[in-house]
Amino acid sequence: MTVSRVTETLVRVNYSETDQMGVAYHARYLVWLDIARTEHLRQCGASYRELEAAGLRLVVSEVAIRYRQPARFDDLVRVRCWVREVASRRVTFGYAVEHAEDGRLLATAMVALLALDAAMGLARLPKQVGALLQPVPDPVALGLTSETQRTSRA
Amino acid sequence: MTVSRVTETLVRVNYSETDQMGVAYHARYLVWLDIARTEHLRQCGASYRELEAAGLRLVVSEVAIRYRQPARFDDLVRVRCWVREVASRRVTFGYAVEHAEDGRLLATAMVALLALDAAMGLARLPKQVGALLQPVPDPVALGLTSETQRTSRA
Amino acid sequence: MTVSRVTETLVRVNYSETDQMGVAYHARYLVWLDIARTEHLRQCGASYRELEAAGLRLVVSEVAIRYRQPARFDDLVRVRCWVREVASRRVTFGYAVEHAEDGRLLATAMVALLALDAAMGLARLPKQVGALLQPVPDPVALGLTSETQRTSRA
Amino acid sequence: MTVSRVTETLVRVNYSETDQMGVAYHARYLVWLDIARTEHLRQCGASYRELEAAGLRLVVSEVAIRYRQPARFDDLVRVRCWVREVASRRVTFGYAVEHAEDGRLLATAMVALLALDAAMGLARLPKQVGALLQPVPDPVALGLTSETQRTSRA
Numbered sequence: 275m276t277v278s279r280v281t282e283t284l285v286r287v288n289y290s291e292t293d294q295m296g297v298a299y300h301a302r303y304l305v306w307l308d309i310a311r312t313e314h315l316r317q318c319g320a321s322y323r324e325l326e327a328a329g330l331r332l333v334v335s336e337v338a339i340r341y342r343q344p345a346r347f348d349d350l351v352r353v354r355c356w357v358r359e360v361a362s363r364r365v366t367f368g369y370a371v372e373h374a375e376d377g378r379l380l381a382t383a384m385v386a387l388l389a390l391d392a393a394m395g396l397a398r399l400p401k402q403v404g405a406l407l408q409p410v411p412d413p414v415a416l417g418l419t420s421e422t423q424r425t426s427r428a
Numbered sequence: 429m430t431v432s433r434v435t436e437t438l439v440r441v442n443y444s445e446t447d448q449m450g451v452a453y454h455a456r457y458l459v460w461l462d463i464a465r466t467e468h469l470r471q472c473g474a475s476y477r478e479l480e481a482a483g484l485r486l487v488v489s490e491v492a493i494r495y496r497q498p499a500r501f502d503d504l505v506r507v508r509c510w511v512r513e514v515a516s517r518r519v520t521f522g523y524a525v526e527h528a529e530d531g532r533l534l535a536t537a538m539v540a541l542l543a544l545d546a547a548m549g550l551a552r553l554p555k556q557v558g559a560l561l562q563p564v565p566d567p568v569a570l571g572l573t574s575e576t577q578r579t580s581r582a
Numbered sequence: 583m584t585v586s587r588v589t590e591t592l593v594r595v596n597y598s599e600t601d602q603m604g605v606a607y608h609a610r611y612l613v614w615l616d617i618a619r620t621e622h623l624r625q626c627g628a629s630y631r632e633l634e635a636a637g638l639r640l641v642v643s644e645v646a647i648r649y650r651q652p653a654r655f656d657d658l659v660r661v662r663c664w665v666r667e668v669a670s671r672r673v674t675f676g677y678a679v680e681h682a683e684d685g686r687l688l689a690t691a692m693v694a695l696l697a698l699d700a701a702m703g704l705a706r707l708p709k710q711v712g713a714l715l716q717p718v719p720d721p722v723a724l725g726l727t728s729e730t731q732r733t734s735r736a
Numbered sequence: 737m738t739v740s741r742v743t744e745t746l747v748r749v750n751y752s753e754t755d756q757m758g759v760a761y762h763a764r765y766l767v768w769l770d771i772a773r774t775e776h777l778r779q780c781g782a783s784y785r786e787l788e789a790a791g792l793r794l795v796v797s798e799v800a801i802r803y804r805q806p807a808r809f810d811d812l813v814r815v816r817c818w819v820r821e822v823a824s825r826r827v828t829f830g831y832a833v834e835h836a837e838d839g840r841l842l843a844t845a846m847v848a849l850l851a852l853d854a855a856m857g858l859a860r861l862p863k864q865v866g867a868l869l870q871p872v873p874d875p876v877a878l879g880l881t882s883e884t885q886r887t888s889r890a
Contacts, residue, residue, distance in 0.1 A: 286617075288613060288616060288617050288620065289616050289620065289630075289755055289756070289761070290613045290616060290755065290761050290763060292755050292756035293751055293752065293754045293755065293756065294480075294751070294754040294755070294756065294757075294758045294759075294809060295485055295487065295548070295756075296756045297487075297548075297756075299751070299752050300458065300487075300488040300491065301455050301456075301458035301459055301462070301752060302455075304454065304455035304458065305455055305596060305598045308455070308596060308597050308598060309594075309596045312596065312597065312656070321656075322597075322656070323655060323656040326448075326655075331449055333449065333451075333454075333495070333498075334454040334495055335494065335495050336492075336493065336494045336495065336572070336573055337454065337491065337492070337493050338490075338491070338492040338493075338572070338573070339490065339491050339492075340489065340490045341487070341488055341489050341490065344487075344548070347631060347634075347756060348620070348629075348630070348631040386573070394449070394451075394498070418490070418492070419490055419492070419540070440771075442767060442770060442771045442774065443601055443602070443607070443770050443774065443784075444601065444607050444609060444767045444770060446601050446602035447597055447598065447600050447601065447602070448597070448600040448601070448602065448603075448604045448605075448655060449602075450602045451602075453597070453598050455598060459750060459752045462750060462751050462752060463748075463750050466750065466751065466810070475810075476751075476810070477809060477810040480809075501602055501785060501788075502774070502783075502784070502785040602788075603793055603795065603856070605795075605856075608766065608795075608796040608799065609763050609764075609766035609767055609770070610763075612762065612763035612766065613763055616763075634756075639757055641757065641759075641762075641803070641806075642762040642803055643802065643803050644800075644801065644802045644803065644880070644881055645762065645799065645800070645801050646798075646799070646800040646801075646880070646881070647798065647799050647800075648797065648798045649795070649796055649797050649798065652795075652856070694881070702757070702759075702806070726798070726800070727798055727800070727848070
């Protein structure tokens with residue numbers, strides 16, 4: 275089976291997400307990244323609900339995000355998501371947030387997650403999960419400040 | 429007048445901020461950083477409410493955050509905040525999020541903001557505002573992935 | 583043109599919406615009601631984005647909600663929405679929140695909104711907007727505490 | 737020991753809570769009520785964190801809220817909270833949300849909670865908890881639509 279390694283998830287900006295500048299509040303993008311990651315995992319055959327039920331936790335250990343253009347109320351936003359790196363205890367995702375209609379790039383981001391067990395202790399990513407997560411080169415330059423190269427920590 | 433250049437703001441983790449892992453959800457930290465930044469500005473003599481009323485907007489252009497230990501429901505959290513850099517159109521803040529009772533470091537972060545005018549066009553940071561924002565060296569190493577040095581972009 | 587007077591909108595419970603009881607946090611339902619109301623208006627031919635651009639504001643003046651069963655992470659939730667009453671300055675919506683897969687009723691609610699102008703002063707609901715909003719009898723008993731009959735205030 | 741039966745909790749409206757109307761988004765009030773309820777319980781000698789650790793859950797079963805005037809960014813808001821009724825499985829709280837500086841009434845509300853056990857099954861409110869929660873007559877008329885009298889359900 276071939277799965278698309280860069281998945282796309284649509285979210286529509288709702289009123290609660292706007293702020294008094296008339297744009298989507300910056301912290302909401304992290305929720306959109308989370309929604310896109312959950313869909314990416316699902317499309318890779320790894321339902322996060324099932325992973326948690328099986329005792330795995332993926333907790334966010336680092337986020338970097340660059341905001342380029344604002345999203346507005348009722349805009350349909352497309353979040354492209356891919357795996358950047360898989361290590362024994364850590365997975366890193368890349369994201370491009372785009373305006374769904376005109377394709378403008380709204381934000382780029384990376385999120386690193388650590389594998390924990392149900393008691394929130396450090397764990398190894400199960401091999402069958404790691405096998406489902408195929409890294410791809412960034413399809414878009416993330417342009418994060420001073421992120422000069424990918425890290426190999428894990 | 430001498431003002432403390434590293435301010436401290438307390439937030440208590442409320443129930444809405446927890447997730448089903450039993451910890452504060454990661455996107456909430458960005459709101460805490462925002463609250464701390466607003467208090468920092470106030471203590472520096474620059475009420476953000478008044479800055480907006482005068483036509484200035486400070487919009488978040490970049491965030492990087494590293495999560496170190498979880499915060500839990502009802503925990504009192506202390507956010508230390510300082511200015512890292514001031515440029516003609518851009519201000520960068522640094523943050524250390526700590527458990528207020530035992531001092532454990534929960535997260536470190538940087539947030540960059542751009543000055544915009546009321547029409548959301550690029551603007552210069554007013555001189556009198558820039559003068560209130562005195563950069564200090566990071567009191568805590570932020571340890572952000574691959575942020576190898578401070579940037580001088582603006 | 584005949585439009586369905588009870589519209590249906592799907593929302594999937596994301597991780598940020600869960601709390602440490604392992605269920606969707608109660609305040610999030612109000613956001614789902616807002617999303618469903620926006621879609622209801624759109625399907626009735628009254629885009630809320632366009633209404634705002636034309637100077638109208640619909641602000642929430644009252645909410646009553648009864649929670650019956652919890653929603654959980656990754657559940658697909660269906661929000662049924664209808665107009666209960668239209669008065670000169672006020673519109674009231676009814677809602678049934680259901681589990682999309684098994685149809686269980688999760689919550690029932692009413693939300694009343696007042697028409698304001700762009701300066702946030704009381705306004706009349708434009709006739710052409712009121713004409714698009716056709717009240718229907720509640721398809722589900724809302725069962726709100728002591729709401730013994732519909733009100734006729736406005 | 738005499739404790740104040742109407743407690744007061746301050747919250748400051750942060751930027752994330754505003755929406756593009758320039759006011760605090762209506763769903764955020766439910767979070768403020770939650771924060772005030774947690775403080776009320778604490779002041780009554782019943783830390784909710786400890787109640788949960790002891791196996792009790794108080795889940796929101798009903799909310800009714802009437803919005804009277806908007807709160808704005810950086811406003812300091814005072815939430816007055818009291819117990820309206822205590823029954824064997826159910827506690828009802830009343831609230832008045834006020835502008836802290838000028839005392840204007842911003843909203844009134846009631847929230848009913850059910851006692852559940854750690855497995856989320858119906859439970860009785862422990863007697864020692866019930867004893868700490870002393871109902872008082874509403875100090876402010878809540879003015880909720882059609883709430884014609886207090887209920888005696890439980």
